[in-house]
Amino acid sequence: MSDTKNISGNGKHKDSPSGDGGIDRRLIKVSAPATVANLVCGFDILGMALNDPQDVMEVRLLDEPVIRIKHADDYDLPVEPEKNVAGAALIALQEACQKKIGFDVVINKCIKPGSGLGSSAASSAGAVVAANHLLGNIFSKEDLVRFAMNGEKVASGVKHADNLAPCIFGGIILIRAILPLDIIPLSAPPLFVTVVHPQIEVKTSDARQILRKEVQLKSAIMQWGNIAGLVTGFLKNDYDLIGRSLEDVIIEPVRSILIPGFDEVKMNSKEAGALGGGISGSGPSIFMLSKEEQTARKVEAIMKNVFQKIGVEFKTYVTSINQTGVKIVDEK
Amino acid sequence: MSDTKNISGNGKHKDSPSGDGGIDRRLIKVSAPATVANLVCGFDILGMALNDPQDVMEVRLLDEPVIRIKHADDYDLPVEPEKNVAGAALIALQEACQKKIGFDVVINKCIKPGSGLGSSAASSAGAVVAANHLLGNIFSKEDLVRFAMNGEKVASGVKHADNLAPCIFGGIILIRAILPLDIIPLSAPPLFVTVVHPQIEVKTSDARQILRKEVQLKSAIMQWGNIAGLVTGFLKNDYDLIGRSLEDVIIEPVRSILIPGFDEVKMNSKEAGALGGGISGSGPSIFMLSKEEQTARKVEAIMKNVFQKIGVEFKTYVTSINQTGVKIVDEK
Numbered sequence: 190m191s192d193t194k195n196i197s198g199n200g201k202h203k204d205s206p207s208g209d210g211g212i213d214r215r216l217i218k219v220s221a222p223a224t225v226a227n228l229v230c231g232f233d234i235l236g237m238a239l240n241d242p243q244d245v246m247e248v249r250l251l252d253e254p255v256i257r258i259k260h261a262d263d264y265d266l267p268v269e270p271e272k273n274v275a276g277a278a279l280i281a282l283q284e285a286c287q288k289k290i291g292f293d294v295v296i297n298k299c300i301k302p303g304s305g306l307g308s309s310a311a312s313s314a315g316a317v318v319a320a321n322h323l324l325g326n327i328f329s330k331e332d333l334v335r336f337a338m339n340g341e342k343v344a345s346g347v348k349h350a351d352n353l354a355p356c357i358f359g360g361i362i363l364i365r366a367i368l369p370l371d372i373i374p375l376s377a378p379p380l381f382v383t384v385v386h387p388q389i390e391v392k393t394s395d396a397r398q399i400l401r402k403e404v405q406l407k408s409a410i411m412q413w414g415n416i417a418g419l420v421t422g423f424l425k426n427d428y429d430l431i432g433r434s435l436e437d438v439i440i441e442p443v444r445s446i447l448i449p450g451f452d453e454v455k456m457n458s459k460e461a462g463a464l465g466g467g468i469s470g471s472g473p474s475i476f477m478l479s480k481e482e483q484t485a486r487k488v489e490a491i492m493k494n495v496f497q498k499i500g501v502e503f504k505t506y507v508t509s510i511n512q513t514g515v516k517i518v519d520e521k
Numbered sequence: 522m523s524d525t526k527n528i529s530g531n532g533k534h535k536d537s538p539s540g541d542g543g544i545d546r547r548l549i550k551v552s553a554p555a556t557v558a559n560l561v562c563g564f565d566i567l568g569m570a571l572n573d574p575q576d577v578m579e580v581r582l583l584d585e586p587v588i589r590i591k592h593a594d595d596y597d598l599p600v601e602p603e604k605n606v607a608g609a610a611l612i613a614l615q616e617a618c619q620k621k622i623g624f625d626v627v628i629n630k631c632i633k634p635g636s637g638l639g640s641s642a643a644s645s646a647g648a649v650v651a652a653n654h655l656l657g658n659i660f661s662k663e664d665l666v667r668f669a670m671n672g673e674k675v676a677s678g679v680k681h682a683d684n685l686a687p688c689i690f691g692g693i694i695l696i697r698a699i700l701p702l703d704i705i706p707l708s709a710p711p712l713f714v715t716v717v718h719p720q721i722e723v724k725t726s727d728a729r730q731i732l733r734k735e736v737q738l739k740s741a742i743m744q745w746g747n748i749a750g751l752v753t754g755f756l757k758n759d760y761d762l763i764g765r766s767l768e769d770v771i772i773e774p775v776r777s778i779l780i781p782g783f784d785e786v787k788m789n790s791k792e793a794g795a796l797g798g799g800i801s802g803s804g805p806s807i808f809m810l811s812k813e814e815q816t817a818r819k820v821e822a823i824m825k826n827v828f829q830k831i832g833v834e835f836k837t838y839v840t841s842i843n844q845t846g847v848k849i850v851d852e853k
Contacts, residue, residue: 409741
C-alpha cells in the first residue's frame with residue numbers, strides 16, 4: 190500500500206482533513222441503504238431509500254491511479270474495476286477529478302445482488318460518497334449520482350438513477366429527467382415498508398426486455414394520473430391518496446408474471462390495511478407501504494405465509510424510509 | 522313561466538332559501554371561468570381556471586320537468602336540451618334529483634366555442650352550479666362535475682373532466698382518474714397567464730383523432746417525469762421546476778402542427794422570460810405562464826406580433842388563476 194504518499198501539494202485539496210496537502214489517509218467506513226425503485230407507478234422516475242438492509246464499505250484514498258476492490262462477502266462479484274459497479278463509478282469520479290488518485294475498497298454486501306433492492310446502486314453510491322468525503326467533498330450529490338450511473342450501466346446496461354438518487358440523497362426522490370439529470374427530493378409522511386425478497390433470480394436486463402416498447406395512450410394517461418396523485422399524496426401527507434395512486438397499469442401486469450405469489454401477497458396485504466405496493470425495482474422483491482408499524486408486521490406475516498406455502502426461500506424486512514442516504518459510520 | 526308553483530312540499534328542500542317548501546324562485550346569475558386543460562404535459566389529467574374570459578348565465582328553477590335554453594350571444598348554438606352542453610348537464614342533474622323540476626337558462630357566452638379554453642365546460646359547469654345553488658346545494662362539487670361531464674360528451678364525444686373540474690373548483694386541479702372520479706385540488710404559487718386565441722377552427726374531436734393510440738414507452742417515461750415535476754413545482758412553489766417541467770413530448774408535437782405560429786410564439790415567449798406553456802386544451806389557443814405580470818405583458822406583445830405577421834385574426838388575454846370556480850354574481 191502506498192496510500193501515505195502526498196501526490197498533490199498544490200493546495201487544491203486544502204479542505205481535506207489530513208492537512209498535509211490533500212491526501213486524506215484515513216480509512217472511511219460507510220453504510221449504503223437498499224432502495225426501492227419505481228414505487229409502483231413511477232417507472233424509472235421514482236425511488237425510495239430504506240433503513241434496512243444496508244451495505245457496508247471501507248474506502249481508503251491512494252496517491253496512485255489504481256482502484257483495488259475486495260469483497261468481504263460470499264457473492265463472488267467481479268473485482269476488476271471496470272467490471273465492478275463500485276469500480277466503474279470510481280473510475281468516472283477519478284476521471285472528473287483529474288488527479289493522480291486511487292482507492293482501496295472493501296465491500297461487504299448485505300443487500301443481495303439481484304434482489305431488486307438496489308444492490309448495485311448501494312455499491313456504486315457508497316463508493317463515490319466515501320471517495321468524495323475523503324477528497325474534501327469537492328463534488329455535489331448530483332455529480333456523485335452521475336459518476337455512480339456508470340456502475341448501473343455495468344450492472345444492467347442502462348444508466349438509470351432511480352436507485353442511486355435515493356441511495357445518495359436519502360428519502361423519496363423524483364428523477365424528473367436523466368438528460369440533463371434533474372433530481373428532486375420529495376417530502377413524505379412517515380411510512381413503514383415491508384419487503385419480501387423471494388430467493389429467485391430475475392435479471393434486471395430480462396425484466397427490461399419483456400416490457401413492450403410501446404404502450405397504449407389510454408394506459409399512459411392512467412399511469413401519469415397515478416404518478417401525479419402519488420407525488421401529491423407524498424407532498425400533502427395524504428395517506429389515502431398515496432394508497433389510491435399506488436397502481437401500475439403498464440409495468441406490473443407484465444413483470445409480476447415473473448414473481449410467484451405476487452398477486453396473493455398484494456391482495457392480502459391490502460386487505461390487511463396496507464396502503465399498497467408492488468414490485469421493488471425489477472423484482473423479485475415485493476414491497477408494501479403501511480401507515481402503522483402494526484400493519485407492516487401483519488403484512489410481513491402474510492408474505493411469510495405466501496412464500497412458505499409456495500415453497501420458495503425468502504427473506505423479509507420491516508423497515509422505514511431512510512432519510513440520510515449513504516452515511517459515514519466510521520473514520521480511522 | 523310557471524316557476525312559482527310549489528312542487529315538493531315534502532320538506533326535502535328545506536335548505537332552500539325560498540322557505541316555501543322547496544322551489545327557489547329567484548333568478549340566479551353565475552359567471553363560469555375559461556379553463557386551460559392539459560397544462561402541457563398533463564394530458565387529460567390537469568386543468569387550470571382563468572379569471573378572464575368568463576361566461577355569464579342566468580338560471581331559474583321551475584316546478585315542471587322542462588329545460589328551456591336561450592342564448593344571449595351570436596354563436597348559434599343548439600337550444601334543444603339534449604344537444605346543448607348545459608342542457609345535457611342539467612338533464613343528468615334532473616335525473617339524479619328525482620323531482621319534478623326544470624330550468625330556464627339564458628347563456629351569454631364570452632368564451633368562444635372551439636377556442637380550446639373550455640367553452641363547453643363553462644356552460645355545463647355554470648348550469649349545474651347554478652341549479653345546485655337553487656336546490657339548496659344538495660349535491661357535492663364532485664357530483665356536479667359528474668353531471669356536467671354529460672355536457673362534455675355532447676361537445677366532444679368524450680366524458681372528460683380536465684376543464685370541468687377546474688371550472689367548478691377553481692385553481693389548478695389534478696384529475697387522477699375518471700372511473701371512479703378522483704379530483705385533487707393543487708395549490709400553486711401566483712402565476713400570470715397570457716393566452717392567444719387565433720381565430721382558426723380546431724375541432725376537439727379532430728384534435729383527438731390525430732393522436733396515435735400508442736406511444737413509445739420511453740416518451741411516456743419522459744412525460745410522467747415532467748408531470749411529477751410540474752405537480753411538485755406547483756405544490757412547492759418552485760417556479761424553476763414548473764418551467765423545466767412544462768414539456769410535452771407526446772401530444773404537442775402532433776397537435777401543434779394544426780396551429781400556425783405555435784413554435785414561434787413558444788420560443789419567443791420563453792426567450793422573453795415566460796416559464797413555459799403550450800396548447801390550451803386541444804387548441805387553437807396557446808397559453809404561456811409567467812412569474813411576473815410584466816413578463817406576461819411582453820408575451821402578449823409577442824403573440825400579437827406573431828399572429829399579425831401571419832395574418833390570422835386573434836384575441837389575447839393577460840390574466841391569472843381563478844381560485845373560486847363558477848361564482849354566483851347576482852340573485853333576484
